[in-house]
Amino acid sequence: MAGAIILILILTGIAGVVLVDNLIKKVMSLVILNSAIVILFVWSGSLTGSEAPIMLAGARDIVDPLPQAIMLTDIVIGICVTAVALAIVLRIYERWGTVSRRKLEKLMNENDD
Amino acid sequence: MTEALPLLILLPFAASVLCLLARLLRRLLLAQVVAVLSLGGILLILGLLLPVLHSQGGLTYSMGGWPEPLGIALNFDTLAWSSSVMGTVVGLCALLFAIGERKYDSDFYFFFLLLVAGMEGVILTGDLFNMFVFIEIVSISSYILIAYSLSRDSLWACLRYLLLSSLSIFLFLLGLFLVYRIMGTFSLRLITASLSSAGGTVPPAASDSASGTAKALGLAVAALTVGIGLKAAFVPLHTWLPDAHAAAPHPVSALLSGVMIKVSFLAVWRILAALGTTGLQALFRWIGPLTALLAVGLALCQTDSKRLLAFHSVSQMGLITAAFGAAAGGGSAGLSASLAHILSHSLFKSLLFLSVGAAIHLTGERDLQRSSAISTPPWLMPFFLVGALSISGLPPFNGFVSKTLVVSLFKSSPLLATALRLAAVGTAASMIKLSGMFRRGRMEPLAADEAVVGSGRSAPSPFFLIPLSLLALLCLAGGIAPRFLIGSLVVSATGEPSGGFPSAYTAEHLIESGIYAALAAGVYLLIRTHRASRVLKRIRDLRLSLDGSLVLIVAAVVLFVVLGGILRGGFPSALFSR
Numbered sequence: 001m002a003g004a005i006i007l008i009l010i011l012t013g014i015a016g017v018v019l020v021d022n023l024i025k026k027v028m029s030l031v032i033l034n035s036a037i038v039i040l041f042v043w044s045g046s047l048t049g050s051e052a053p054i055m056l057a058g059a060r061d062i063v064d065p066l067p068q069a070i071m072l073t074d075i076v077i078g079i080c081v082t083a084v085a086l087a088i089v090l091r092i093y094e095r096w097g098t099v100s101r102r103k104l105e106k107l108m109n110e111n112d113d
Numbered sequence: 114m115t116e117a118l119p120l121l122i123l124l125p126f127a128a129s130v131l132c133l134l135a136r137l138l139r140r141l142l143l144a145q146v147v148a149v150l151s152l153g154g155i156l157l158i159l160g161l162l163l164p165v166l167h168s169q170g171g172l173t174y175s176m177g178g179w180p181e182p183l184g185i186a187l188n189f190d191t192l193a194w195s196s197s198v199m200g201t202v203v204g205l206c207a208l209l210f211a212i213g214e215r216k217y218d219s220d221f222y223f224f225f226l227l228l229v230a231g232m233e234g235v236i237l238t239g240d241l242f243n244m245f246v247f248i249e250i251v252s253i254s255s256y257i258l259i260a261y262s263l264s265r266d267s268l269w270a271c272l273r274y275l276l277l278s279s280l281s282i283f284l285f286l287l288g289l290f291l292v293y294r295i296m297g298t299f300s301l302r303l304i305t306a307s308l309s310s311a312g313g314t315v316p317p318a319a320s321d322s323a324s325g326t327a328k329a330l331g332l333a334v335a336a337l338t339v340g341i342g343l344k345a346a347f348v349p350l351h352t353w354l355p356d357a358h359a360a361a362p363h364p365v366s367a368l369l370s371g372v373m374i375k376v377s378f379l380a381v382w383r384i385l386a387a388l389g390t391t392g393l394q395a396l397f398r399w400i401g402p403l404t405a406l407l408a409v410g411l412a413l414c415q416t417d418s419k420r421l422l423a424f425h426s427v428s429q430m431g432l433i434t435a436a437f438g439a440a441a442g443g444g445s446a447g448l449s450a451s452l453a454h455i456l457s458h459s460l461f462k463s464l465l466f467l468s469v470g471a472a473i474h475l476t477g478e479r480d481l482q483r484s485s486a487i488s489t490p491p492w493l494m495p496f497f498l499v500g501a502l503s504i505s506g507l508p509p510f511n512g513f514v515s516k517t518l519v520v521s522l523f524k525s526s527p528l529l530a531t532a533l534r535l536a537a538v539g540t541a542a543s544m545i546k547l548s549g550m551f552r553r554g555r556m557e558p559l560a561a562d563e564a565v566v567g568s569g570r571s572a573p574s575p576f577f578l579i580p581l582s583l584l585a586l587l588c589l590a591g592g593i594a595p596r597f598l599i600g601s602l603v604v605s606a607t608g609e610p611s612g613g614f615p616s617a618y619t620a621e622h623l624i625e626s627g628i629y630a631a632l633a634a635g636v637y638l639l640i641r642t643h644r645a646s647r648v649l650k651r652i653r654d655l656r657l658s659l660d661g662s663l664v665l666i667v668a669a670v671v672l673f674v675v676l677g678g679i680l681r682g683g684f685p686s687a688l689f690s691r
Contacts, residue, residue, distance in 0.1 A: 017280055018663045023272065030279045037286045044294060067293070070242050074286070077249045081279055084256050088272045091263060101659055108269060109656070 002043045009036035023092070023099040027085045034078040041067040041074075114165045117158050118174040118187045121197065122233045124151050124158075129226035136219035144219040145212050148226055152205045155233070159198055166194055173239070173302075181300050188239035188302065192452070196236050196379055199456055202587070203371040203463045204229050206580030207364035210467050213576025214363070214474055221261060221362075227254040228368065232376045241289055241299040241337075244380060245282070248341065251376075252278050255369060259361045267360035273659055274353040278343060280666050281350070285340025291333035292388070295326055301387040308389060331679030334388045339670045341384070344377035347397070347434050348404040349669050351427045352662035355411075358423035363470025366419060370426040371463035375455045378433060382451075392677040394441035401435025402523075402532035404428065409539035413640060414649040416481045418469050418550055421543060422462070425504060428536055429458045432519045435533065439522040450518035457511035457591055461503035464584040468497040471577050472550055485549040492573050494551045499585040501548060503592070505541035505633070507626050508618070511591030517617040517626075534629070541633030542640070 009032055016029025045067035053065035093099050096107060128151030135144035165172065171190040175181060208225065211217055227250060234247030252275075260271035289299070296304050339350065346354040354374070358366045385394050405428045412424035433454050440447025472493055478484040503510035506517070516537065523530040595617065639645055657665075673679075 013283075014280075014667065017276065018660055018667070026276055030276070030283075033280075033283045037283065037290070040287075040290055041293075044290065073242075073246060077246065080253055081249070081275070084253055085272070085275050085279070088256070088260060088268060088275065091260075092268050092272060095265065095268065104269065105656075105658055108265075109654070 002039070006036055006040050006043065009033075009039070021101050023089045023101060023104075024086075026101070027082060027089060030085070031078065031082055034074070038071045038074060041071050114162060115172050115174050117162065118172060118189055118237065119176065120158055121155055121237060122230055124154050125226045125230035125233065127151070129223045129230065132219050132223040132226060136223070141219055144222040148208055148222045149205070149212075151226060152201055152208060152229065155201045155229075156198070156205070159194060159201065162189070162194065166191060181303060182298055185243050186239040186300060186302065187237045189237060192379070192382075193236050195452070195456060196376065197233060199459045200229070200232050200236070200372040200376065202583075203459055204368055206463060206467065206584055207367045207371075209576050209580045210367070210470070211362070211364040213574045217261075217362070221258070224254040224257050224261075225365070225368075228258065228373070232372060235376050235380055239301050241292060241301065241384075243299070244341075245285060245289065248285075248344070248377070248380070249282065251373060252282070252344075255357075255365075255373065258365045259357050259369075261362055261365070262360075264360070266356070270353075270356035270360040273662070274357045276659065277353045277662055277666060280663060281340045281343035283340075284336045284666070284670060288333045288336030288340055291329055291336065295330055295333065301383060305387045305389075308387075328679060330388060331392070331677065332674065334384065334393055335670055335673040335677060335679060337384050337388075338381055338393060339666065339673060341377050341380045342669075343666065344374060345381055345434075346374050346427050346430050347400050348407055348427075348431070349665045349672075351404065351408065351430075352657050352665060354427055355420050355423040358426060359417060359419040363419075363466060363474065366423070366470065367463035367466040370423065370466055371459040374426060374430060375433070375459055378430065378437075378455070382437065392679065393673060395438060396673065396676055397434045397438025398441065398529065399438070401431045401433070401438055402529045402536070403431070404434065405431030405536035406532045406539075407431075409536045409543070411652070412543045413539055413546070413636075414653045415543075416653070418473065418479050418481055418484070418547060419466070421481070421547055422465055422469060425465075425540065425543070426462060428540065429454070429462065429504070431536065432516065432533065433458065435529070436519045436522055446518075447522055450515065450522055453518055453595075454515040457503070457515040457588070460584055460587050460591065461500045461510070461512055464496065464581065464588060465500035465504065467577075467581055467584070468493055468500060469547070469550065471581070472497075481546065481549055485552060488553055489551050490573065491553070492578075493581075496581040496585050497548065497551050499588050501544040503588045505544050505629070506537050507541075507630060508623060509592040510588050511595070512588075513592055513622075513626060514595040514617040517622045537629050538632045538636060541629055542636035545633060545637040546640070 013029045013033035013036055016032065017026055020026055020029065045064035047064075049061045049063040051059060051062045053059075053062040053068070055062075089099060092104070096104060098104060098107075128147045131147045132144040135141065135147070162172070166189070171188065173189070174187045176185045176187065178184070204225075208222075211221065211225070231247050231250035231254060235244060235251060238244050238247060256271050256275050256278075259274065260267050292304070293299060296307065298304060343350045343353075358370050361369060408424045408428035408431060412421050412428065415421040415424060433451050436447050436451035436454060438447070440451065472484075472489045473479045475490055475493075476484060476487050478487055499510065503512035506512050520530060520533050520537070523533060640649060
């Protein structure tokens with residue numbers, strides 16, 4: 001079940017990044033991909049046990065804590081990249097008044113000549 | 114002395130924080146001084162570490178005192194030392210140039226130092242997840258530096274690079290997941306140890322079948338290679354580089370082209386060395402010459418000076434990856450040729466970017482069709498000439514030595530050797546085209562503002578002269594005394610016996626480079642004709658759309674998996690069960 005959800009998220013994300021015309025939606029698809037990675041790692045950690053990895057006395061059958069720990073870092077990095085991406089898209093919108101990839105590339109090529 | 118290792122990363126980090134403080138206090142000078150001092154400090158530490166390295170062979174430092182499966186290790190060997198020195202020297206030159214340009218505020222120095230810190234981290238780290246973190250530090254600071262001017266081209270180039278790079282980093286994380294599933298650790302050293310103790314490619318945690326895990330490991334390496342390989346910019350992952358490196362401010366272009374792409378390639382190198390999939394490494398034998406030839410062809414078509422240079426960065430990466438691929442399946446000659454070309458390319462490419470950058474800064478014109486009419490200050494010409502001769506592989510400069518090493522690896526396959534030779538001819542021809550920028554023109558510069566041009570005509574600023582002369586001298590020194598300078602480093606980094614670094618100065622190689630130069634002049638005359646220039650314009654206008662390059666990344670993974678022969682005989686589905 002978890003595997004299927006992760007697969008759907010990954011496919012949605014890749015399709016969104018590659019196929020969608022709107023730049024904001026492309027950035028959103030990247031966020032979806034990143035979430036898929038987070039779920040993937042946390043899920044793989046959960047395969048080794050069933051209890052939260054809080055090391056109190058008597059803790060037993062805990063999940064692998066490392067994937068959870070590194071995913072915290074990944075979430076932070078993901079937020080930074082998203083923030084930069086949205087800032088750039090905003091600048092682009094202010095300059096050209098569009099966030100459509102197709103229109104932007106057309107404008108670029110026209111200005112070159 | 115081992116305790117000094119984290120300082121290599123922490124020093125630029127701390128300095129970048131001081132730059133933020135300088136921004137608050139509105140003291141630009143503070144940021145500049147701090148930046149120069151921190152890079153000087155790194156060079157000092159590296160100098161002190163050299164004798165230790167010679168006596169011990171390699172150093173390992175565990176962060177926070179935790180040993181390796183729990184903590185993160187920094188590994189320091191000659192490969193790390195030489196690439197760190199290369200990065201810092203080029204970084205210092207670019208920094209002085211940036212100070213001389215007087216266009217940047219404290220923010221710029223903040224991101225510049227962050228970029229240097231990230232690259233040091235990628236070089237030093239011995240942990241795959243840590244590598245991802247440092248790669249992202251490098252990425253985020255380079256996005257912002259590329260878009261620094263907020264011009265039309267730079268914004269679009271930045272977003273393009275950001276989307277491509279984020280998609281590839283997603284692949285890298287998928288690869289990390291597979292590695293962790295199979296090996297149970299991110300430490301490169303422990304992975305190598307457990308792979309070799311199990312006698313080859315069979316990991317110890319092989320639960321069901323050994324071949325299934327080997328396949329999964331192959332998948333992981335393919336994902337990791339494409340994930341970081343995007344930044345190393347070999348075909349078909351090169352599509353972002355010409356735009357991004359052309360749109361960046363000049364010192365940033367020098368740093369990105371000179372160091373950043375090589376550091377990413379060294380990460381690929383380390384991953385392939387630790388996880389050992391020779392099928393993938395052998396692929397680079399073909400990717401390399403293809404990259405070199407394709408990018409040179411496109412470079413010849415460009416009229417924008419910095420775009421032309423950026424395409425050459427791709428083509429020189431082709432030479433580097435070709436040599437790396439030739440080393441697949443044992444033999445260190447390929448590795449040492451690859452490292453030698455990494456070191457010399459970083460010197461001459463940053464020299465070229467800085468001298469072209471200085472010309473653009475002083476004349477205000479970057480288009481080759483227009484700039485040939487404008488006079489450039491004559492003192493720039495010698496610096497450009499050193500870089501141009503070096504990248505064209507002519508003696509007595511370092512490019513000649515390392516390019517000869519790379520081409521001589523391909524004696525047994527005439528097809529690939531011909532591709533590399535054609536690329537060399539094209540490189541020289543496009544350098545002749547680029548030199549039009551530095552010829553004496555009819556007009557004095559009009560576009561630039563008076564103060565800047567005035568300073569260019571009188572005495573050149575020392576902030577331009579010092580970095581340019583330093584890089585030019587190093588290029589010359591690398592060509593005159595290759596054994597002493599490049600040879601000793603390369604030999605100790607790749608473990609080749611000291612007799613193995615061959616001399617490039619044989620009659621055969623000298624004649625060969627003479628023929629290249631003559632052919633290049635012919636090619637240059639050919640592309641100047643009216644009919645050819647129309648064809649070139651048509652090729653120049655063929656631009657791959659953003660979506661096209663995104664698809665190429667996905668295609669690259671599939672290509673690597675199929676051509677690397679990883680999935681022969683079914684998918685390792687056992688990986689996803691409990």
